[in-house]
Amino acid sequence: MPAQPPAPPVFYSFQNNDILVDSLANFVVKAQRDAVEKRGKFTIALSRGSLAANLRGLVGQENVQWDKWEVFFCDEAAVPLSDDDSNYHSNYLSFLSTVPIPPSQVHTIDPSLIGDLEELADQYEKQLVNHFAASNAARYPTFDLMLLGMGPDGETASLFPGHELLSERDAWVSYLEDAPRGPKKRITMTLPVLTHCYRAVFVVSGTEKADMLHTILDEPETGLPCSRVRPAAPGLVFWFADAEAASKTKYPPTTFRWIDNQKEAEEAVEAAKRKLARRLAQEESGED
């Protein structure tokens, strides 16, 4: 049977950052409920950058089963866990320190290995293997939710445009010593892991992201790393953008709501396309 094509990206655009933050928290809690109901736990991967601050809406949320969370990091700098460049550290400060996830369920790099990148990546991959082996017989781990950022060059996790790591197919976690921005030495989950999840969510904000968001959503054929995160069925990909970041893309925005499966995603994107076409036609004919 031919593989089902990936669902189209579902794009949510929010008037301002506060609404984005509330909606994102609402989405994460729903994703958690869905995962716990179906699989008994919630396996989530977090990214570097502004994402941590945009997760602040999770603080104080009720009815969250924190004891079911298993937290991993999409990428990590080869630095101590208390360093400002540490992905763990920024997520700890903005959110993890305030919620009762058992520490043994927050899976950090082994900081004693930061001097040996290969070992660091292997050890992190082993943590993934240990966690997913029992529940997941597939070739790659299947995260319930991967939360991602979009770099100014279309990078995500630590997968940079044109970098050889983008072709990695075997490893779940790999390393690089030549990141073009920020800390040079890092480990990162590989593209097959990013495209194998149940839900991938990109979070972007600010005017400086507007041009790149246009390229990623409207010209996916450019093949930049963010455009390549198209989870295989039954996986879904969502974009959460504030109005500033969304100001240049022509991609049809879907009104924010929970979307459960591929069929709902396809219908939502089709409906959004029709709505956008109607609006543009009205604007062109001078109607209000």
Ligand SMILES: O=C(O)[C@H](O)[C@@H](O)[C@H](O)[C@H](O)COP(=O)(O)O
């Ligand atoms: O690794 C890095 O050098 C960056 O931190 C990067 O990974 C980050 O995720 C994106 O650039 C989006 O970050 P912002 O959302 O903060 O712009």
